[in-house]
Amino acid sequence: MSATTLAELPVGSEAIVQAMPTGRSALTRLREMGIVPGTRVRVTRRAPLGEPIEISVRGSCLSMRNHEAAHIIISAVGA
Amino acid sequence: MNENWQSIAAIAVVLITVVLFAVRAARRRKKPGCGGSCGCGK
Amino acid sequence: MSNVASDIPLIAIVGNPNSGKTTLFNLLTGLKQKVANYPGVTVEKKIGECYSQHGKKLRLIDLPGAYSLNARSPDEAVLRDVLLGRRPETPRPDRVVCVVDSANLERNLYLVSQVLELGLPAILVLNMVDVAEKREWRIDAAKLSELLGIPVIKTQAVTGRGLIELKLALSRDDLPATKWRSAVIPDGVRTALEQSRGPLCETGAIHAKASLLEPLYLLSGHDPTHYGIEDSQMGRVHELRRSIDGAFPGWEDELVSARYRSIEELCAEVLRRPDQEIETITTKLDRIFLHPVLGFVNLVFVFALLGYLIFSVAAAPMDWIDGWFGQLGAWVESLMPPGDLRDLIVNGVISGVGGVVIFLPQIVILFLFIGLMEDTGYMSRLAFIMDWLMSKVGLNGKSFLPFLSSYACAVPGVMAARTIESPKDRLVTILIAPLASCSARLPVYTLLIGLLFPAKPLTQGLLMMGLYALGTGAAFVFAWIFSKGIMKGDSSPMILEMPPYKRPSLKSILLLVWQRAKAFLVRAGSIILGISILIWAASTYPKTDTEDKSLQLANSFAGQAGHFIEPVIKPLGYDWKIGIGLIGSFAAREVFNTTLGVVYAVESGDDDNLDPLREKLAAERRADGRPVFTPLVCLSLLVFYVFAMQCISTIAIVRRETGTWKWPLVQLGYMTGTAYVLSLLIYQVGSALGY
Structure with a gap:
């Protein structure tokens, strides 16, 4: 189970958030929207050019850029 | 005779309008914001 | 708008964007609403009137939708400021109605947890129950009400379902404030916030009687409009922020995680989800x-x-x-x-x-x-x-x-x-x-x-x-x-x-x-x-x-x-x-x-x-x-x-x-x-x- 980032998670897979850098304003907002270490997320789709990506978390759908997703370290779970 | 009072009345209306606009512009300097005048609701 | 406390209670409607809060507001007030501007910002101020089940007049204010009281936009700043009573032209609401998207319960509860902490009498509205039902989510409203200590009402604003119960709850004279405490601020941070109260007072950002929560939101916020704080004073505020960040790195983020932990514990008792998403x-x-x-x-x-x-x-x-x-x-x-x-x-x-x-x-x-x-x-x-x-x-x-x-x-x-x-x-x-x-x-x-x-x-x-x-x-x-x-x-x-x-x-x-x-x-x-x-x-x-x-x-x-x-x-x-x-x-x-x-x-x-x-x-x-x-x-x-x-x-x-x-x-x-x-x-x- 290799640790990778949300930006690399393939479409359709689920993962658990392991860690996120603290003190970054954008990431704080993502945390407030439910993505904190320990949360389960799933990548629903990616836009044609690779971003933005849409993920499903805690029952809602959020979209974000790879720029942010690259900071979220996750470990994939068998779907 | 009718022409005369109409001409005066017309000029009066125009002057009043100018004054109202000037007052409005001065007030807008103090209280900034869109003022909701665009019909967009913001 | 008069600042004098009138005996017409002012009830704030708050919630996430897309929670159906405004639909609910419109349903309750109909045409009896006035739209204006908050002075200084392009945020709509919506106040309306409705009558309780007993025929008593109530004033409702539809506050801007937000994800958190840590304001990042003028909209969220207005929400924070009205609830904290920082807006001179808008009196602090007497009660709060928290509208929640039932099919998105956990995330919606984040804002709710912050709002409830402010100590106002509150009602929780589980809106969009139809969507939750379609996803086969089961929410035990009674249990939730018991755990939170406030009325919980299921509604579907679009069809008007639950409206009568809501009006009944609004009419209650004895609306309680919640007993749920979602996040305990660690002692060190708490002390730092208390110490910052004095300096913040001097900058004019808050007044002396402010609760601990005001420094919390003003210092951890990323509010670009910094309402109520003059430009010249912002330097002080930034200083205070930096010192807390320095002493307790990541304290903001830890607080967020703590809140979600409490929310998850709460939901474990009241929410049943199917294993596979429908x-x-x-x-x-x-x-x-x-x-x-x-x-x-x-x-x-x-x-x-x-x-x-x-x-x-x-x-x-x-x-x-x-x-x-x-x-x-x-x-x-x-x-x-x-x-x-x-x-x-x-x-x-x-x-x-x-x-x-x-x-x-x-x-x-x-x-x-x-x-x-x-x-x-x-x-x-x-x-x-x-x-x-x-x-x-x-x-x-x-x-x-x-x-x-x-x-x-x-x-x-x-x-x-x-x-x-x-x-x-x-x-x-x-x-x-x-x-x-x-x-x-x-x-x-x-x-x-x-x-x-x-x-x-x-x-x-x-x-x-x-x-x-x-x-x-x-x-x-x-x-x-x-x-x-x-x-x-x-x-x-x-x-x-x-x-x-x-x-x-x-x-x-x-x-x-x-x-x-x-x-x-x-x-x-x-x-x-x-x-x-x-x-x-x-x-x-x-x-x-x-x-x-x-x-x-x-x-x-x-x-x-x-x-x-x-x-x-x-x-x-x-x-x-x-x-x-x-x-x-x-x-x-x-x-x-x-x-x-x-x-x-x-x-x-x-x-x-x-x-x-x-x-x-x-x-x-x-x-x-x-x-x-x-x-x-x-x-x-x-x-x-x-x-x-x-x-x-x-x-x-x-x-x-x-x-x-x-x-x-x-x-x-x-x-x-x-x-x-x-x-x-x-x-x-x-x-x-x-x-």
């Missing part, structure tokens, strides 16, 4: 709407449809309004003897105001459409599709909303750019915002397109959308140019929520359309009225002693102004009368129609007031007999209006938001310059080709 209509529809190819095709189709509707469906009511104004003019004429005042009323006011009011049906259709797209949730799909394009030109998704608002009016769009953290992105967004064809351009487009393609609504619609596309495309091109040219800076992130598709609340949308229509009419009745009078005056004075109306017009202030700029606009195909229209547009773009309406009415004198403006323009001839408004000229004018920077209000707001005259002048230069060059090209090349 496929809903949303996931099915999104396969089409967010499909790489189909999604985009659909987007184009949606906009083409809008364009078509604006021309075909609006046509009949527009003719009716036109006729009505014409008859009004004829009636006044029959009542009064000839003279200046009659002239002012008929050819100035009625002609001018009528020229703008006629577009009411189009405005209605536009906002109906926008309301539908927002309410169903399709709008966020639009943002998703457009985002990759925006990032390619160096904009970011946060620019989307200000840019989108600019299609209604650039002024709030420019102000909304405050939410963009990166100065570079913010500046670029402000610079290109006026390229989004604002609603004031709509009357001008319609008039000229109508001249180009009379009675062909489909072609008209397509051309209309083409103009919008032109403006949008130009905005992207210039955004790219500016991004490359101006200072390098970090791009701000874009985080967007895509709510499930839902059945739109027609009542809510109609209410919104009504509010916009009313604002439009008020503007017409006041500002446009005033401008019509002034334009009439400019076209009538100074008076020349002659029977020839054209000469009279040519010698007036307006005529002289038009002649003055004529050499400059002649290469574009315009004459001095159009010149008058262009000058007038600096006040407001739609004044172009007003101006032409007045100019041609004044010119024609007492007869033909019943002819619609379009016919008069079509019949207009130059000195050599050629028509003035040839298709080529119309096209040139249209393109001019897409690009030209007019509208003093926009210039003023850009000056205010950027703090200097440099940027408004840059805008004036690049936009009007482009307008001139393109119109020139079109006219000259077109003429050379024989059109």
